[in-house]
Amino acid sequence: MPPPPRRHPAGHTNAAPTTSDSGMVKLLADILHHTAPSTWPSALASPLLRSRLAPAHVSSLLLLPASLSRPDLSRRFLLLLPPELVSPVSLSLLALSFLSSSPSPSSSASSPHAASLLLSLAKSTTSASSSFSSLSHANSLATFRPGAATAATTLLASSYLRLRRARDAAAVLRLSLSSGIAMKQYTTSQILFALIKIRQFALARELFDEMLGTGVRVDEYVYTAGIRAYCETNNLDGARDLLARMESKGIKGSAVPYNVLMYGFCKNNRVHEAVEVKNGMVERGVTTDEVTYRTLVYGFCRTDELEMALETTDDMLRLGFVPSEASCSIMLDGLRKRGHVEEAFRLACHLGWEALTVLADGKRLAVN
Numbered sequence: 001m002p003p004p005p006r007r008h009p010a011g012h013t014n015a016a017p018t019t020s021d022s023g024m025v026k027l028l029a030d031i032l033h034h035t036a037p038s039t040w041p042s043a044l045a046s047p048l049l050r051s052r053l054a055p056a057h058v059s060s061l062l063l064l065p066a067s068l069s070r071p072d073l074s075r076r077f078l079l080l081l082p083p084e085l086v087s088p089v090s091l092s093l094l095a096l097s098f099l100s101s102s103p104s105p106s107s108s109a110s111s112p113h114a115a116s117l118l119l120s121l122a123k124s125t126t127s128a129s130s131s132f133s134s135l136s137h138a139n140s141l142a143t144f145r146p147g148a149a150t151a152a153t154t155l156l157a158s159s160y161l162r163l164r165r166a167r168d169a170a171a172v173l174r175l176s177l178s179s180g181i182a183m184k185q186y187t188t189s190q191i192l193f194a195l196i197k198i199r200q201f202a203l204a205r206e207l208f209d210e211m212l213g214t215g216v217r218v219d220e221y222v223y224t225a226g227i228r229a230y231c232e233t234n235n236l237d238g239a240r241d242l243l244a245r246m247e248s249k250g251i252k253g254s255a256v257p258y259n260v261l262m263y264g265f266c267k268n269n270r271v272h273e274a275v276e277v278k279n280g281m282v283e284r285g286v287t288t289d290e291v292t293y294r295t296l297v298y299g300f301c302r303t304d305e306l307e308m309a310l311e312t313t314d315d316m317l318r319l320g321f322v323p324s325e326a327s328c329s330i331m332l333d334g335l336r337k338r339g340h341v342e343e344a345f346r347l348a349c350h351l352g353w354e355a356l357t358v359l360a361d362g363k364r365l366a367v368n
Helices: 019-034 037-044 047-052 055-062 071-078 088-101 112-124 128-141 148-162 166-178 185-197 201-214 220-232 236-248 256-267 271-283 290-302 306-318 325-337 341-351 353-363
Strands: none
Touching: 019 037, 019 047, 019 055, 019 071, 037 047, 037 071, 055 071, 055 088, 071 088, 071 112, 088 112, 088 128, 088 148, 112 128, 112 148, 128 148, 128 166, 148 166, 148 185, 166 185, 166 201, 185 201, 185 220, 201 220, 220 236, 220 256, 236 256, 236 271, 256 271, 256 290, 271 290, 290 306, 290 325, 306 325, 325 341
16 A cells, blocks of 8 residues: 655644653553553543643544554553544554554454444444545554455445445445555456446446556456446446456356346347357356356247247256246246247146146136
8 A cells, every 4th residue: 555645734634743742642552551441430530631631632642653553552551442432543553553463454353443443433434435545544654464454445345335435335345446455356356346236337347447547457257347347237248348358368267247148138039149158158167057047048038939948948847947927927928828838837847836836827728
């Protein structure tokens, strides 16, 4: 994370301490590092100390080498302070300290305390840009272990997802990209899918394009989210190009990104292009699954190609897969309308009692 300028304006949370401020920081350090925790509440309750204590003193305390090396002790100390004295920079410093002291700071599960602190940061700041700015500033104030800043940024974005604030999580992702931070791929894909869930398709697509533009590593899950975003914005040819790009990068994943593209084609009545995608994945050695065939049956039903839907259903049944209830209903109804009652019963028997119920629903056929 590129450090911002070290000069701070007067009144800034972490402006250079005056002699008086230094005395306060020393007093706090003596309490934290040279007295028993059992004495902390009474020491901090001193009216003289309480009346002069400011957020800048707390953040300066956390920057001391002894504090940075003992984040667990610092956390216990901060829990005794009024919330207004614990600034966003202090929360960030403590989170970075925990991640730096972890054996594997790049792992999101490496420090539950860091995750909790960054969740508090997300809740306490007015915007995602403000919380990211505090985290970036804190990272510039000391030397933390490699990977700590990346892990902290990932946890901050995850915090916004936990708070159901997908757009704020997206803002953190965008700021991290501009700062040269490569967030964890799993969290990145979660952000994109969270945007898709709230129908922010254009924003998801923009973020995905920014990721490709910055050259960060993109895995199968992020590509899948990008393909879905392109499909939802009706850029099916662009989605197909993304799949081709993923393949050219040597990323051999599961059937999921192929199924997403196939569904996009089927939804837009381009089922035969979906068949081409399915054939392509088979040629590449990607194993088809139940969703693959269900999607094709859905596409053929949408275009009223009953024979192709039935043929694909037969392929499904041979593989041990079953079509969706909606597709089953459409096929059985289509056979009934064409007078193919025996074939409808044959298919229903293959599909089981649920299909027989669908066949009989609405008094379509009398099942004796």
